[in-house]
Amino acid sequence: MKRLSWLIVAVIVFGCSQTKQAQTYSSGDVEMDRFVGDLLSKMTIEEKIGQLNLLTPGGGILTGSVVNPDVEQKIKAGNVGGLFGVIGVDKIRKAQELAVTQSRLKIPLLFGSDVIHGYKTTFPIPLGLSCSWDIPMIERSARVAANEATADGLNWVFSPMVDIARDPRWGRVAEGAGEDPYLGAAVSAAMVRGYQGTNMAADTTLMACVKHFALYGAAEGGRDYNTTDMSRLQMYEYYFPPYKAAVDAGVGSAMTSFNEIDGIPATGNRWLLTELLRNQWGFKGFVVTDYTAINEMIDHGSGDLQQVSAQALRAGTDMDMVGEGFLKTLKKSLDEKAITEAEITLACRRILEAKYKLGLFQDPYKYTNAQRATREVLSADKRAAAREFAVRSSVLLKNTNQTLPLKKTGTIALIGPLANDKNNMLGTWAVSGDKDLSIPVLTGMKNVAGAGVNIIYSKGANITDDTALAKKANVFGERASIDSLSPARLLSDAVATANRADVIVAVVGEASEMSGEAASRSDINLPGNQTALLEALAKTGKPLVVVMMSGRPLTITREMQLATSFLHVWFQGHEAGNAIADVLFGNYNPSGKLTMSFPYNVGQIPVYYNHKNTGRPQGPGPTQKFRSNYLDVSNDPFLPFGFGLSYTTFTYGDVRLDKTTMQANEQLRVTVPVTNSGRFAGEEVVQLYIHDKVASVTQPVKKLKAFQKIMIRPGESREVVFNLSVEDLKFYNSEFKWVSEPGEFTVMVGGNSRDVKRADFTLRN
Known part of the structure; x- marks a missing residue:
């Protein structure tokens, strides 16, 4: 009872301060303040709450199991502030028409999507792009993606993902820029500039959303959605810089993370969303939750749906993605004086300001030009950009006897489960990309090699022979197929093919959905059947070039021993085959550098370059007793941060x-x-x-x-x-x-x- 009394007092005091803030509010843009203030004065409390509701009508790749019912009626009733998962100019225009012609106040909708590494033209995964260390190019990749996405009707992207990650078991390392805060901050700011440009109201730019705020990359055990616990100093020094860089670059929105911070879920954490993000850093945009993050506070142990929705609003969350906790409970909480109308109005104001900055009140249909969509989406210049970005994301890890670049003569045995595969080239989180438009490695090598090279192909192995793992990797369609031929037959055919060649190129790695969201792995070895393939190929005595695709660092000490040359290409998107061939044949000299350390084994994790000394550091030379070390492995990573070779020295x-x-x-x-x-x-x-x-x-x-x-x-x-x-x-x-x-x-x-x-x-x- 004491706790309840304290909460009532706190709400009254805080509510008074919020009312005062609403009366003195100024964004610094007089015209926007006038327009939004006038609109707010006409809105009912139900309409204000409706603007805080972000829905998906379903029919796409979702990050949860909830699909909102009756979306059309809710739009007409003014109960929707934005939609995501709607793809295509025609569909977006129809949904926008519902809002601006059939709702009472005709407030336009936001239309968002997960544009993580390109829109319909898919680029290398962000971890791969970061390995280019080419900040102007990374900015341009976001600029190209924004141009294509806006041509197809979108005005908001849930990107960049800037979580610092030191644990490659976490599948979402694929979406970020690695382990370093300085490089991560540079990439973060570049992505925001690329998406938003110098004028967010232009029809070729859109609003970015920095995510996941905050500390999501430090999930314990590398297990997705898991808890996070660290000191404030660690937050400020190592994990916060990329988020702050996005804020300093003027990012329009921020997305909350699923984890808790100091025992309070991020979505309901007032210190994080108000004291830090807004008061300390001066963030001027709005905060949206991740998918059903408010509802998930219930399982964290923060209360029922009404309680956690009120907590999230008071903390500084403005928009509820999919869960409808705001829509269903805020009016009741207001009636019970658990929240104030000033708090609802402030959150609504932030959403309306975003729409104003995008120019949607001036022209709600500005992003729905069908002719522009035809001209820009999947255009030749975007495919060319995808190829350029891909070659620059490749990292050469080994090149004995200068085996690479390959000569454009002789016979090459192209072997491996990813050598002639369209399904996995795009990588994880390519929600709008069409896998059937991707270039597999076999096609790319034939395109680049010319008539002087005889390329012979054999699959050699499945991505995995583990049917249970394959089923999990195939959640969004077949990524890890199990061949009708037995593993032994695949292997013997591959060895026979290799014996007919001058050099072997083996393309191995993960399936695209073996990394990404909800794709944590406790064992980050290459699947054992693929290592067995490399062992058999190495025994032929032919030069063995290993090309590896993955969404994370893997433990590859054995594979590196077997390889004559080793090229890590991550997942490179639609132009993967052409880009990989460009590098293999020397049309481009690889320049990528790792942005995450590669461990010797999973027991070393977390292993990262910017670690601290202990009071008993292990110095150079032989391992010493009573020093901070392992008995069975070095303290140092197998491949250090920043490492990458070239065809030159x-x-x-x-x-x-x-x-x-x-x-x-x-x-x-x-x-x-x-x-x-x-x-x-x-x-x-x-x-x-x-x-x-x-x-x-x-x-x-x-x-x-x-x-x-x-x-x-x-x-x-x-x-x-x-x-x-x-x-x-x-x-x-x-x-x-x-x-x-x-x-x-x-x-x-x-x-x-x-x-x-x-x-x-x-x-x-």
Whole structure:
């Protein structure tokens, strides 16, 4: 009873403050405030609540099992603020007509979709795109996707997904930019700029939605939807930067995460959504839940549907995706004084402001030009862009005896379950992509190789022989097919094919839906039957080029031993086959670098480059007793963050500093010579890391603070220059203040986080 009394007092006090806020509200845009304020004055409480309701009519790939009934009637009644899962200009126009011609106030709808890596023209998965380290290209990928999606009627995308992830067991690492906050923040801001452009009201731009706020990538055990628990310092220093970068870039909306933070689900967490996101960071957009996230607070143990809906609204959630908790319970909570009308009005205002910024009140049909859709969707220029993005996402992990690039002569045995497969080329979360339009590797190699190459094909193995795993991977259609031929027959046919060739290209990996949402794996090995295939192929003595597709880092120590050359291509989208062939035959020299560390085995997880020292660190050299280490494996990852080879070689000179003592108001000029010492022109990602040797809050062994992607011709040397300021030396202290402290620092520059050149300097006040 005491708790209930306290809640009533809190609601009254908070309600008064909210009423005052509503009276003094100003967005800074006088015309928008006038328009929205006038519209709000005409709305009933039911219509205001209706704007907070985001529905899907069904008929698409859903992230849950709920499909909203009677959507059409709800639109007419003013009970819907937006729809998602509606694809195509004609369908979107019809739904918009319902809202603007048959509802009382004619308020237009938002139309959203999960445009994660391209719209109908599918690009590489985001983890693959991040491996390009090409921020302008990543921005352009979002720009191209926005152009295509808006041509087909959409005005809102549930992207970018910017969750920092250090655990590859979590399937949704495929959707993010990896483990590093600095790179993740750069990618996040680039995606927002690409989607929203400089004018969100243009008919070729749309509203982005940063997700999942917050900390979703730190789910315990890598198990999707699981709990998350970490210190505030860890949040601020490592996990928050990409979200904040999106806010600073002007992102129009944010999506809540499924996990809890400090014991309170994110969707109902006032500290997260109001104190941090809005008050500290100055976020001006609206907050939407993930799929039924309000309803799922019930299973978290936060109360019944009415209680959790009220909690979510008070916390700062503005729009309820699918669950209809707001629609069904807020009026009752208002009558019982558990919430205030000011809170409902403020949430509604934020939704209306988004529609105003998109220009929907001026022209609700601006995104429904059928002629533009015909011209832009799946156009040749977008396929060309997809191919370009794909080649730049490939990461060369091994190349013994310069087996790659392949010669455009002789006989190549193309083998593997993903070698002639359209079903898996798009990767996870390609909800609008048509798999039948994808280019398989066999077709791509024939397209690129020319008449001088004889390519012979054999499947060699299933993606998995485990029928239970295959069934789970086939939830959205056949991705892991079980061949009518026995595994033994597939293997023997493949070996016979390999023996007729000069070189073997084996295309192996996961099925597309073995990663992604609700696709966590406790065993991240390549399926055993595929490893057995590689072992049999290696025994032929022929050069063995392994091409691997996956949505996450896998444990591939054995596979790397077997391979002569190893190319990781992630999932590359519609142009996968052509792009992979471009790299294999040397039309493009691979330049990708890993954005997640690859572990030796699953027991090492989490393993990431920017870890902290313990009081008993394991130093270089033999393993020592009573030090922080394993008995059976190195502390270091198998493949480090930032690693990636080229068909050429790059040699780094010593790091030079223009001074060894830096004042807080000065910049430090860091210079390193990089030489292309090989035979091919190539691009290198030059990476700069720092280490703060002594600080009031212990610092990691290194932190990425800058990078440049440069092209160097054979025999050419280039001086790469970085300018560091005191801002690059700051960290969050124990009071969560962004500070720098005088002291000694090490700057490190190299081609990955492990192999670096070092120099020391001192920061003075």
